Amino acid sequence: MAINLEEPKKFKPLVGQAHQVAMNMLRPISRKYDRAEHEYPKELDMLAAMIDGLSESGAGEGAGAAGVRRDEKKDDGGVKNGANLASVLSIAEMCWGDVGLLLSMPRQGLGNSAIASVADDEQLQRFEGVWAGMAITEPGTGSDSANIKTTAVLDGDEYVINGEKIYVTSGDRADHIVVWATLDRDLGRAAIKSFVVAKGTPGMRVERLEHKLGIRASDTAAIIFENCRVPKENLLGSPEIDTKQGFAGAMATFDNTRPLVASMAVGCARASLDLTRDLLKQAGIEVDYDRPAHLQSAAAAKFLQMESDWEGAYLLMLQAAWMADNRQPNSLEASMAKAKAGRVGSDITLSCVELAGSIGYSETELLEKWARDSKILDIFEGTQQIQQLIIARRVLGLSSAELK
Numbered sequence: 001m002a003i004n005l006e007e008p009k010k011f012k013p014l015v016g017q018a019h020q021v022a023m024n025m026l027r028p029i030s031r032k033y034d035r036a037e038h039e040y041p042k043e044l045d046m047l048a049a050m051i052d053g054l055s056e057s058g059a060g061e062g063a064g065a066a067g068v069r070r071d072e073k074k075d076d077g078g079v080k081n082g083a084n085l086a087s088v089l090s091i092a093e094m095c096w097g098d099v100g101l102l103l104s105m106p107r108q109g110l111g112n113s114a115i116a117s118v119a120d121d122e123q124l125q126r127f128e129g130v131w132a133g134m135a136i137t138e139p140g141t142g143s144d145s146a147n148i149k150t151t152a153v154l155d156g157d158e159y160v161i162n163g164e165k166i167y168v169t170s171g172d173r174a175d176h177i178v179v180w181a182t183l184d185r186d187l188g189r190a191a192i193k194s195f196v197v198a199k200g201t202p203g204m205r206v207e208r209l210e211h212k213l214g215i216r217a218s219d220t221a222a223i224i225f226e227n228c229r230v231p232k233e234n235l236l237g238s239p240e241i242d243t244k245q246g247f248a249g250a251m252a253t254f255d256n257t258r259p260l261v262a263s264m265a266v267g268c269a270r271a272s273l274d275l276t277r278d279l280l281k282q283a284g285i286e287v288d289y290d291r292p293a294h295l296q297s298a299a300a301a302k303f304l305q306m307e308s309d310w311e312g313a314y315l316l317m318l319q320a321a322w323m324a325d326n327r328q329p330n331s332l333e334a335s336m337a338k339a340k341a342g343r344v345g346s347d348i349t350l351s352c353v354e355l356a357g358s359i360g361y362s363e364t365e366l367l368e369k370w371a372r373d374s375k376i377l378d379i380f381e382g383t384q385q386i387q388q389l390i391i392a393r394r395v396l397g398l399s400s401a402e403l404k
């Protein structure tokens with residue numbers, strides 16, 4: 001199967017719509033919710049209703065984080081541009097508008113991606129239309145997610161969940177939380193399963209909201225589970241502990257969500273590049289894409305180098321999503337996309353602040369905000385260092401025990 005690295009024609013209307021929404025609905029409220037941290041961006045309700053409408057009409061296939069399921073249809077040998085590709089393209093456009101607001105969109109949480117990735121058909125139907133946050137990180141466990149301490153013990157027809165989760169994006173606003181817990185700590189990573197917990201379930205409570213460097217429009221919550229009982233049908237996927245499969249079940253979520261995070265970085269960096277090119281032009285510096293960089297001013301040469309970094313991230317993002325659409329194993333490519341986009345996203349947004357000088361640092365423009373917002377995209381869903389570790393293991397053919 002060959003990949004065509006151009007934006008598929010069939011997604012042009014979707015990308016165009018997402019760009020309009022980003023420009024006309026997200027940008028105008030960007031600064032407002034950067035300043036009003038923890039205040040719910042009520043304007044998003046109308047936007048979410050519009051996106052629901054698009055999805056129902058079929059026009060919005062994959063327009064958001066919930067569209068990352070790998071369908072089980074028989075492979076007819078054809079090449080498919082599907083929901084994963086549509087999602088990364090539309091999310092990049094929305095993040096050209098505002099990453100924090102995109103992360104606050106009702107029903108588009110990372111928990112929705114987890115449900116789409118791991119749920120069986122019955123669960124998919126039961127949880128349709130929910131807004132789900134994703135709770136993996138704990139006070140003692142971040143990158144080493146195989147070491148989570150939160151437990152789920154079967155008691156009759158229910159699992160009883162106990163533990164503490166921190167830094168849960170949309171943890172307060174979402175109506176459901178997908179929480180990772182272990183069925184048996186002695187059995188290691190294979191015993192880790194994800195559970196869907198509805199807001200209001202006794203035993204689950206939001207302890208506090210965090211104050212942050214960037215994505216301030218997005219709420220980030222610490223959540224306590226104390227004898228929290230959920231129906232046993234809320235365990236996503238199979239309850240079997242398959243030690244041979246190891247962590248693979250839970251990790252499948254990341255193969256779908258890492259390209260999405262890459263797309264957020266791609267979108268935010270694009271915003272910085274577009275504005276900086278305009279500011280340079282106003283200052284009399286024209287970036288000429290057809291002339292060698294060393295024949296242009298230092299600022300233009302720097303800009304061209306950033307463009308090529310951006311292009312690399314964009315292409316890796318397309319590749320990882322396209323592979324998911326075509327049911328090819330993409331763990332390596334998902335990590336490569338996330339690593340490249342996370343890193344160059346932070347570099348580009350900060351370099352744009354630098355190139356624009358005092359305007360870049362000032363709140364009159366959004367460049368300083370984008371530099372703050374983009375940093376998280378190199379941290380959550382696996383940091384830069386963790387992506388590099390995963391890539392090295394895969395390239396060298398080493399296990400997690402062999403390369404730590």
Ligand SMILES: Cc1cc2nc3c(=O)[nH]c(=O)nc-3n(C[C@H](O)[C@H](O)[C@H](O)COP(=O)(O)OP(=O)(O)OC[C@H]3O[C@@H](n4cnc5c(N)ncnc54)[C@H](O)[C@@H]3O)c2cc1C
Nearest residue numbers: 134135136137141142143167168169380381383385386404
């Ligand atoms: C705003 C925000 C939103 C978040 N949203 C969510 C969410 O929705 N759900 C959720 O579950 N979590 C979320 N997180 C948590 C995030 O996923 C973790 O912060 C991240 O995985 C890193 O874990 P940690 O903070 O414990 O850092 P650590 O794991 O302690 O790492 C600290 C540093 O050490 C490096 N490091 C760690 N291990 C290695 C190694 N083996 N080799 C080399 N370097 C290493 C890391 O790369 C990092 O630079 C969020 C965090 C933030 C800040």
